Amino acid sequence: MTTYPDFSYGDGNAVCGGSAYTAMSNTVPPFTSSEWGWLSQMGAILNHQVDASAADGFTPVDGIAQEFYGHGYCATTSYIRTVVAANRLHNPDGPFHPTDVGHQKAELHNFPALCQVLYKNNDCTSD
Numbered sequence: 001m002t003t004y005p006d007f008s009y010g011d012g013n014a015v016c017g018g019s020a021y022t023a024m025s026n027t028v029p030p031f032t033s034s035e036w037g038w039l040s041q042m043g044a045i046l047n048h049q050v051d052a053s054a055a056d057g058f059t060p061v062d063g064i065a066q067e068f069y070g071h072g073y074c075a076t077t078s079y080i081r082t083v084v085a086a087n088r089l090h091n092p093d094g095p096f097h098p099t100d101v102g103h104q105k106a107e108l109h110n111f112p113a114l115c116q117v118l119y120k121n122n123d124c125t126s127d
Contacts, residue, residue: 016036
């Protein structure tokens, strides 16, 4: 079970929605920094629950949220697909989901964890 990326932080790990981002076109929807902060807090609570799933026999995958710090929704190099980008790509299901680079960052954590469960090693060899 994977944790979720924290997409609330942009360049320099500044919370999205601050005055540095008000003129940027990729801040649609125009959430305030308080709203972005709330989203970050809710994500942390959700990730805590994912971590707690270990007590029920699940294998939590951590580290994904940290990969996205500084690359959130409002970042110059965002790992999250924005509403504007999803619209441009004719992908209505895409906003707030990882970009290709974001998926690659998540894979760095998911692949070894999956291999450990399936093959008891980090590279999925079946020796």
